[in-house]
Amino acid sequence: MTSVMSIAGPLLMGAVFGYLLQQGKVTSCNVIENQFRLRDFTVLKVMGTAIVVGGIGVLLLVDTGNTKYYVKDANMVAVALGAALFGVGMVVYGYCPGTALGAIASGSVHAAVGAFGMIVGAILYALSFDWVKAHILNVWALGKVRLPDITGVPDGIWFAALAIGAGAFFLWVESSEAKARRTRAG
């Protein structure tokens, strides 16, 4: 029973995630490219809502002792360099790793070609790991810190600010999009 759940559980979680990505249209290369061209805000809408809804729930779950935080190391130089490469790769590839897996399953052949590139990228990282560990990962390494820890601003304030900021931003995006639709139609 346990072993069945240890496969069926994550398989179902992944399937729901993949289903949502496809339903959210973020498995489309066009949608992702147009986010970076500021012509389509679907990616930010999905991610922003996921962060606010997910974050408030996880905060409550942590506060009530139902889970803990799984924070990644703030190796500032490595994260900044990695994120910059990631941004380059995402625009050239047109996908991020998770959406690429969804895109392959919905018929994108070029996403599958890029997945072989991702395998090569992972192998290159493993081969260069000793050097990276000695020279980059340890530079300006702050550990598993959270924004409330380093700023002294409590979690509640962060999420209130995030929710209000995201809400205002999305309202503005929606009204601009409605205006553009009216202009096109009329």
Add this chain to the structure above:
Amino acid sequence: MTMMTDVVVGDVRKARRIDWSPYLVGAGIGILSWVAFAGFGDPLGVTTAFSRVASLFAVPVIGSDAVATNSYWKSMPLKWDYGVWFLVGIPLGAFLSAIISGTWRLELVPEVWKERFGPSVFKRFVAAFLGGIVIMYGARLAGGCTSGHGISGGLQLALSSWLFLAVMFATGLLVSRLMFRKA
């Protein structure tokens, strides 16, 4: 009679695209995160498991000894754990959605690419392959991707993940501007 036909045609057309609100989808992913944290103690993520699987493909390239002694794969050996099964689930769910909604379609060169770089399949494949190398190297260096850092780390208010989000979007905007600049 005419109205009936209109309704039927309308429904068929509607079934070819998806009308789910991105906010609804985002909220769904947020709630999925609650389950991932509280139910499994394993936040949503893709690239950690991806590197475990990549070691399989590395065996014919660099040899099984080199893989076995590699310090990175020693720290994360291939095992069929939560993350890897999660990874297998993603295409299954996306496939299901694509079939049910009628949005499955073969795509060799996406529209945005075609408009800017033309219909060459070879050109697009080379770019996708190179982009794939860069994105995965970056993800491993940063310690996560749009899911692991962006969503799971972002919702925990992790410093590392907000740095990732800021730099990733800034770089993406810049590269996109250069790439799609009219020649």
